[in-house]
Amino acid sequence: MKLLEYEAKHLLASANIQTPRSFIVDVNSLPSFLPVVLKSQVPIGGRGKAGGIAVVYTSEEYTLNTSRILSLDIKGFTPKQLLAEELINIERELYLSLLIDRRSASIILMAHTNGGVEIEENHVDDFLRCSLTDKNLLAAGEQLAEYFDLPEKSFVLQDLVKNLYACMIKNDATLLEINPLILTKDGEIVAGDCKMELDDAAAFRHPEWNFEDEAAEVNFVTLDNQGTVATIANGAGLAMATVDAVADAGLVPANFLDIGGGANESSVLAAFKRIMEYPNIDAIIINIFAGITRCDEIAKAIIAARTQINALPPLYIRLAGTNFEQAVELLTAEQITTLSTLESCIEAVKTKGKS
Amino acid sequence: MKSSLLTAQNVIIQGITGAHGAFHAQAMKNSGTGIVAGTSPNKAGQFIDTIPVYNSIKDIQKDFTVDISVIFVPPAFAKSAIIEAISAKIPLIVCITEGIPIHDMLQIKQHLEKGSSTLIGPNCPGVLIPGNNKLGIIPAHLSLPGSVGLVSRSGTLTYEAMDGLTRRNIGQRYIVGIGGDRIPGTSFIDTLALFESDPTVEQIVMIGEIGGTSEIEAADYIHQHVTKPVYAYVTGHHAPEGVQLGHAGAILGSADESAVAKTQYLAQCNVHTANSITQLVKMIPA
Structure with a gap:
């Protein structure tokens, strides 16, 4: 979850980091x-x-x-x-961020003496980088003071690193970027702007989270509003692969949708309703390979969609995996047929287009 | 990673009384995996199917040697479950749980470094050795014993590729889902090393995703160490670009993390690459 500046700064201020x-x-x-x-x-x-x-x-x-x-x-x-x-009287604009490095599986600090909007113009090798643990925060602060050439701010920067680290852990942040970090003419260190990203997976232990997350909803993404083929799949990988296969066949996918592991009837039905908002859909490909998901739940959603949604475009359904037999039984009772592979679904959509 | 780690017999399920744990414990047992027990706090004395439930791994270890633990514990408790298994020195831990906070994974990684366990996952479908062990949720009836080593970051695409291979009568030796999380317990490289060293594996299939650089690192490893043919598909060729927040990610990872860039890099490293999952399945020689 990406926070807005004012939300991020509120969290910084709560962690005793100076903000304007x-x-x-x-x-x-x-x-x-x-x-x-x-x-x-x-x-x-x-x-x-x-x-x-x-x-x-x-x-x-x-x-x-x-x-x-x-x-x-x-x-x-x-x-x-x-x-x-x-307004702040700026002496220097610096750059400071904490983020999670996948490769080393650790929190790293990055800094640059030349902060501001052109930060990416700096050479990547010129950044100070050090791995942070709860044991080396003071040393990292001292290193930062040396790197910024602000020896007189050593204690202030030690506190800043300590507080930022605590803020990152406490809020389950995956990114905490202060750019610029301002040294004022009065010699104070202030967070000029802040970008913060929180780990959605940690929401269960943060009942206090109540942010305006405008960039949310990664599970349903519109690729082309005018697209003709809508897709419903489970798992991000299969959902992307379904879109890849549709596009590879020369068709125009309208959306990417991962209904997720453990999807149920109501979440799938909601997906159908969103797809119906696209103007040009003439086929819906449903590609489910169930592990944790159960095919019979998907089948129930498909049956519900057929009765509840008017003018539903033709469905090309491929189900496999957990509880496949029960799903086929449910669908067969409603005269709904399934196909055995994604490839056969796509072939069927293409053939229909030609006829 | 050694083959014996994956084929060991005494398997336990952490979180066996939950809906997913109970359902898949039975499925694993039915396909011949040696499930000896399961854990669930305060539910000792119960049985799931005929599998006895204990309060903790320590209690199980009074009655059985444990080689492998498969974890179905909900995300809020998964960190303690994994650390419990590491502390109990269980050689192989397979964590199916999706949605473990990344800060929890940082701590788990530190425990793994100090301990002796190997972790596969989290957020993965686990491991399937057709005709041998099923450690997780990969549907065994769609597999066929054979000589392909399949490794994937995506759960559902693991099934898709396996199913496609079986339909073409191409059998599989190992199917390993390493999981799609940003910080996985086991990497492509650990799994590729197993496939390369195991003489029963003749062909390697690798499925990657957009994001991160693990496919690039795997490509370098293949180039230097793998002699067997490798077939790869990186999913997300048509995925929309994510909006990157801030500059830190771009500064840290200057490499291009798109599916197209990774596919090109793999091709340069002598990997046979596909642009769709159907193409991948078709290009593997029978």
């Missing part, structure tokens, strides 16, 4: 203070270049820019929130 003084814009109220920098809250980078950030000094500028930014389209996202922050 701020408020969330309420269009019906006067600003709490001025001047401020107005920052659109969107789950994507490049908002500054899209006009989503403005420095305002007067109430007139504030009102004008607030309504302008709130109606922007920033790479497909309209900001729902606007964060207003105090």
Whole structure:
């Protein structure tokens, strides 16, 4: 789950990491203070270049820019929130992030002396990288002070590393990026912007999570709104493979859908309803290879979809695996036939197109 | 990874009284796997089918030597279950559970480093040795004993490839699902090393996914160490690009993690590559 800046900064502040003084814009109220920098809250980078950030000094500028930014389209996202922050006298813009490295299965810290929007222009080998454990945080902070050439900030940076690490663990974060990390003219270290990603799998131990996750829903993805073949599959791998096979056959897949392990009748029925929103669908391929999922549950959903949804396009059904026999029994009773492979489904769709 | 690790006989199920655990314990037993017992906290004395339930692995070990544990415990308790198995020095742990938090996996990895266990998974369908062991949820009736070593990150595509091979009358020696999580217990490389060293394996099939660099590392390994023919498909050629948050990922992993890039890299490393699962199954010589 990708957090918006204001949500991420709230978590930083709770972990005793310094963030700019701020408020969330309420269009019906006067600003709490001025001047401020107005920052659109969107789950994507490049908002500054899209006009989503403005420095305002007067109430007139504030009102004008607030309504302008709130109606922007920033790479497909309209900001729902606007964060207003105090202006900061910047001495230096640094870069600092903590993330999980798959290869070493550890949390690593990355830093660069040249932070800001052009961070990726820096050579990858110039970044400071060190693996963090709960035992080397102070040493890492000291190393960071040396790398930033801020020996007088050694204690501050030790605290920062310690607090960031604690924030990452406590919130089950998989990414915590502060860019820029600002050294102010007054010698303070402040988080200028923050990108934070939390592990959805850990939601069960975070009843407090209540974020605006606009980028969510990875299980159902529209590939082509005008596509003619809709797909329903189980497991991300099989769902991608189904889309690959449809496209490879010269057909146009409309969507990717992984109904997941342990899918049941109601979740599959909901998927059918979403597919019906596409205008050009003339075939639905259902490709289920059940391990943990049970084919009979899918069969029940298919039967329910046939009775509940009007003008359902032809279904090309391939079921295999757990409880396959029970599923075939249910479907046969409703005169619904199945095919034995994905390939035969695709062939059937193509043949139908020609006839 | 040694073959004897996967073919060992005394198997237990952690989380045997849950719906998935009970269902698949029976399926495993029915296909001839030597299930001796299962665990479930506070349910000692019960039986699932004819399999006795114990409170803990320690209790089971008073009555049996345990070679393998297959875990069906829900994600919230999976970390403790895996650590329990590592502490009990069980040689092979196969974790089917999907949805274990990544920070839990970081801790599990540290325990694995200190201990002597091998972990396959989590978020995987497990291992199937046709005619021998079924350690997990791979549907055994669709397999056929033979000489293909199949390794896959994707559960359902494991079944798909196995089924396709069986339909073509091409048998399989090992089917190993290593799981799709960002931090897996066992990598492609561990499994490829087994396939290369085991004389009963003649052909290798590998199924990857978009994301991460494990297919690239596997390709390098194949190039340097594998002499047997390898056939690969990386799924997600037409997957939409994910929106990357921040810059850290791009800075850390400068390699291209798309299916197309990985497929090209595998091809450069003398791997026979396919663009779809049906093509993969067709290209393997009978």
